[in-house]
Amino acid sequence: MSRPRLIKESSEASAPLERELLVRIHDLMVKTRVLEERLIQMYKQGHGYFWIGGPGEEAFNVSLGLLMKKGQGPDFDYLHAHYRQSGTLLALGEEPIGSLRQMKNTATDPYSGGRNFAGHYSARKYNVAPVSSPIEVQYAIAPGTAMVQKRHGGDGITIVTGGDAGTAEGDFASCLVWSSRPVNPLPILIIVTNNKWGISTAAEGQHGEQRISDRGKAFGIRSKTINGNDAVEAYTELREAMTYVRTERKPFLLEANVSRLYGHSSASGANYVGNEVDCLTEFEAKLEKDGVLTREQMDALRNRYTEEMAAAARQVRDEPQPDPESIWKHIYAEDK
């Protein structure tokens, strides 16, 4: 834990993070948390039919977004996300009002034109594949983008994210198989965010392996389980795993233990759960202790985002709903 020892380490993973980066991670974590709480509030006030999102995964998801090689096409990273990754999208540079618009299913919803649930992002400009409600289909699709990247060359990688409960689906096994074939190992970071729940079913009722990351071992896939509630650990471990995939052009299975602070979705009430670790509280205590930010600074930041998000929600409330005739749009890609 002593500083001199850290400096001696040459490994990238153990290098301390710059103050500026810590502040940036914190800023995005707060922004994400406030966004999710605003989305929940919109749901509870009747300004949306359904909420699902990722409060409790900010430390991990923000780090992931900051570390992605952002852009469009195989030179950049592809993200096959699931529906708890607002933090990743904000870290990529998305404005939170887009999420509010999707919550309110307005015609202005930039991700689905009022068609899909909150948190179901699509951002081709950043290689973010469409998020869909089936929990693990992204694991079957991700090897495809990774194959193109492998052939294309360069250092772009594919990242796929899903939850622990969904690893019961065959698509997760498909991903392990397709990523690690000796004839064509793929540059893919396979992520499982483990919140130890599948809707209302606890982990003990779901699967028996000690660590989900152990499933990578049988395929010779480098694997690790990390504490995704620790922002510094999440960032450094993600950075190491991504560097490995980027340079070695081989798969890596990363399991991140995270929390689920407002339950599965609005279907389970979307109320704050008191008995789980809150990554933001933990990170703020550390930042305060290390003298990176003061309590006052952090409170001011949160207040500012709360006000901004409230104003954005008011704006979205008055925006038009989709035109009924719009149901016929985009069944097929138009000729350009």
Place this chain on the structure above:
Amino acid sequence: MANMAQAIRMALHYAEEHLGVTDIFGEDVGAPLGGVFTCTQGLKTTWNSPLDERGIIGAAMGIAMAGGRPVAEIQFCDYVYNTIDLLKLAGNTCWSTFGDWNLPMVVRTPVGSGIRGSIYHSHSFDATMTHIAGWKVVMPSTPLDAYGLLITACQEKNPVMFLEPKALLRVKGEERIPGEPEDDRALSKLIDAPLGDRSQWKPQWPAGLEAYAVPFGKGKIVREGTQLTVVSYGRTLPLCTKAAETLAADGISAEVIDLRSLWPYDWELIKASVQKTGRVLFVNEDTEVTNFGEHLVRRTVEELFYSLLAPPRLLAGKFLPGIGLADALEMASVPQLGDITTAIRSLAGEQP
């Protein structure tokens, strides 16, 4: 003339050379086998996938997302059923993202009876596939149409399901594919892989192949007639033509339409024909309950009712859990020449 398997192979060769096809893959699609029906022998971009249909469809979607142009194969359509939600997802990706993403991907799969394939190699897929929106669905009945429809499929921006009537894959065409050599045996020597060791074999593709394209949504009149219309596609189409020829001797004039493209489909062609004849029989071999032909019957009733001289008819596969192996079982389960001839004769003579 080329058979349908050779036509598909030549179209895929053209597509990987000129239309940007990057990956032709599936179970046993690459060397040495080149597909269980030989449709992918000798092609440049083929590779063998794990025996994982969900992985195959998923990979095709991912390849399409990253700018590739995949042609994936499901070895028999009987094995496509565990991918249904991925097919649904591929079909809704453009719509769900309000046009942000589109998937230029082709899935080929052999369908239908005719090879005594028993319960898991005889199924049809047109009824189920035409229920999944966001795809284009085609099914040729001749080698030339197979070539032309596949060329169009490989130029599409959207997912295409290319259904191959397996009973017709080995049947030679009656029309020459542009660029195809005059002599059948010469073609076989050029592009059919030898039996035994093929490790040193390379195909010699006919030099004159071209982008001969059959547009989607366009059927064709295979045989003109005046008294009734028969609309079919795939394996049953040539049987309908043969039945119509036989019945001509009895003074029954049947017009036969090859739909070719199931979605979108050529309603104008059907409509014009039915308005002329007043009688229509739809024929396919998928199970008859919630069959695509039922949609066509419904539309005929709703839009052409006052042109009709008799109720529109559907002749389709029996609503059974499978097609049994024994010859008598298969013949009794899906429309055969005799069934079609009887149905046409009956419709032609039907009076109020």
